Amino acid sequence: MTAIYTFDVLCSLDGFGSYGEGGDWGGYWGKQGPEFLERRLAQYQEEQRLVLGANTFREFLQFLGPGTDEPDAGDPVNTRMKSMPTTVVSTTLEGPLDWPDATLVSGDAVDVVARLKEESAVPLRSHGSLSMNRALMAAGLVDRVQVTVFPVITGRTGTDPVFGGAADFDLDLLESRTLDGRTLELVYRPTLHG
Numbered sequence: 001m002t003a004i005y006t007f008d009v010l011c012s013l014d015g016f017g018s019y020g021e022g023g024d025w026g027g028y029w030g031k032q033g034p035e036f037l038e039r040r041l042a043q044y045q046e047e048q049r050l051v052l053g054a055n056t057f058r059e060f061l062q063f064l065g066p067g068t069d070e071p072d073a074g075d076p077v078n079t080r081m082k083s084m085p086t087t088v089v090s091t092t093l094e095g096p097l098d099w100p101d102a103t104l105v106s107g108d109a110v111d112v113v114a115r116l117k118e119e120s121a122v123p124l125r126s127h128g129s130l131s132m133n134r135a136l137m138a139a140g141l142v143d144r145v146q147v148t149v150f151p152v153i154t155g156r157t158g159t160d161p162v163f164g165g166a167a168d169f170d171l172d173l174l175e176s177r178t179l180d181g182r183t184l185e186l187v188y189r190p191t192l193h194g
Contacts, residue, residue: 003120005051005113006144006187007133008043009162013149016158017130023157027075029150033180036148040077048123050081051113053132054090057099066098081127087116089132110139117141134166137190144174149184168193 011017012029019025028036052060064082086102089112095104105112109132116124126133136142147162171188178184 002117003049003122003124004143005117005124005136005141006126006146007137007142008125008127008146008148009130009133010148010150011162012152012154012158014153014155014158015162015164016154017128017160017162019154019157020159021157023154025152025154025157029152029154031150031152031180031183033183035179036183037075037077039177039179039185041080044077044080044084044125046123048084048125049116049120050084050086051116051124051126051129052086052088053109053126053129054088054093055131056128057088057090057093057097057102059128061099067100087112089113109135110141113141114139130160130162131165134163137169138167138192140192142190145171145188145190147184147186147188148179149186151182 009017010028012019019029060081064078083100086099088097088099088102088104089107089109090104091106093104097104113124113136126136133142137145169190170193171190173186174189175187176184
């Protein structure tokens with residue numbers, strides 16, 4: 001039996017994973033509420049392995065700090081993410097990584113994740129890592145896509161279109177919930193279209 005792999009991503013209603021220059025939104029676009037934070041923490045408290053691409057890992061280092069430093073954000077979700085067993089897939093990074101419980105695996109993400117799915121005794125979850133996860137979806141390795149949609153449109157400042165350049169997929173809705181009366185969490189099973 002293979003481990004379940006979840007591509008977990010946060011985005012604006014117009015599908016952007018972050019915002020660029022001139023965007024003064026703040027973390028979670030300033031829309032995090034108590035239900036959202038409680039739900040995220042509960043999801044990340046479950047036993048699982050985090051899988052990150054090199055670019056997202058570099059962003060995590062910048063935002064959360066290296067080594068055993070406590071994350072500046074003061075967010076228990078970020079603190080938990082930093083303490084999780086983590087596999088960083090990269091052909092550009094060199095070890096050792098200054099990150100608790102991180103393993104650097106060099107190689108093609110499709111090969112690395114296929115092997116992880118076969119070998120892991122716990123579920124796998126990837127946060128962000130957009131280009132890596134689009135390639136994994138195209139290879140049929142993503143079991144669930146969890147999209148959390150924040151109630152904002154970032155038409156002027158939005159960057160990183162979550163599914164920009166992705167293949168075409170049919171999605172089966174597995175779960176949906178509204179958090180804090182405004183933020184949507186949608187969990188889908190993706191199937192390559194055609």
